[in-house]
Amino acid sequence: MGFDTWTISEGEEFSGGIWCLWNKDVWDVQVLRIHKQLIHCKVSWNKQEPWFLTAIYGSPNPTIRRDLWYMLEKIANLTIGPWCIGSNFNAIKSAQDSGGSSNLSSDTNKFIDCMCNCGMMEVEISGSPFTWQRGHIKRRLDRVLSSFKWAQLFQAAGVKHLSKLKSDHLPILIDFQHTIQDNSNKPFRLLAPWLLHDDYSNLVNDAWNPNDSLTDNINSFNNRAKAWNRETFENIFRKKSCIIARLEGINKSLSFQSNPFLEKLQKELCMEYENIVVQE
Incomplete structure (x- = not known):
């Protein structure tokens, strides 16, 4: 753990x-x-x-x-x-x-x-x-x-x-503390789950030019990967946040009265949440 x-x-x-x-x-x-x-x-x-x-x-x-x-x-x-x-x-x-x-x-x-x-x-x-x-x-x-x-x-x-x-x-x-994170100077990090994404190989191929130097290729990949992460991959984190918010709303509603539709939706969202957590 x-x-x-x-x-x-x-x-x-x-x-x-x-x-x-x-x-x-x-x-x-x-x-x-x-x-x-x-x-x-x-x-x-x-x-x-x-x-x-x-x-x-x-x-x-x-x-x-x-x-x-x-x-x-x-x-x-x-x-x-x-x-x-x-x-x-x-x-x-x-x-x-x-x-x-x-x-x-x-x-x-x-x-x-x-x-x-x-x-x-x-x-x-x-x-x-x-x-x-x-x-x-x-x-x-x-x-x-x-x-x-x-x-x-x-x-x-x-x-x-x-x-x-x-x-x-x-x-x-x-x-303990609600803080606003400043990501402006956050260093580049390669995320292991990227390798599981179907589009990752296309990202590498598009960013890598065999005629350029190693340094230029690394910089090209870093810049493209940041944009790709923000536009393509990071939506799983937004989706996870959305699911958590929906589950919290359902839990509040079910706290006061039962609802078969919400109970079924709760189970479906829990399964979807677990799939996202595997990727995360």
Whole structure:
């Protein structure tokens, strides 16, 4: 998957399990605690101020999940500095987290009390309001919470609920900073997927003149390849962005009511998305 370092809390049979993966030349990660329902780490990058991250997988069993609330409060008493916790809590905080379709349990109160005792606040989200769906039942079981110090350290951070593909959970992404990329001085790079495109051989033949020098041919190819990538090949990336946007819209619509047409379209778009990802 492209990571050179990791730590794992093993699952039991077909449930549970947490993977934390990172590249050690970018991230400085110190694993402080591993448990069946959490991995607690101290992290930093680019020599910035270190902060704490707790990756969560709450047990589906409310009785076992009590251990999670207890451990989080215990960690809170020992943690000084910015702190962020998140992923699958397997618990809801309000009736809105289930679309108002279920009664709240005593575990909801334990969840809320734990977050208050830990001094945690919601990180702003974008995307579908629910993160889990099975049939017509929808819940917001996944979330990211942070301390006030973490929110101050990463003021531009937000959480994106991405499109559901293989899992019955949506992937959630912590987006630390929205930046505008400047590609004006971007160096030339040959993309390996170009070689899979039917028109690539024509590009090389048109750009290469055996009567010119090697340097002239390379410059000719570079210039033609940039234009070809922009006009011919790069449309797969635009198409991918379009499919993701359509899937997000469908997910939002299906969050509130079922629609056989949209459900069929969702499956077709997911298949098209996977074909594009292979090329990417």
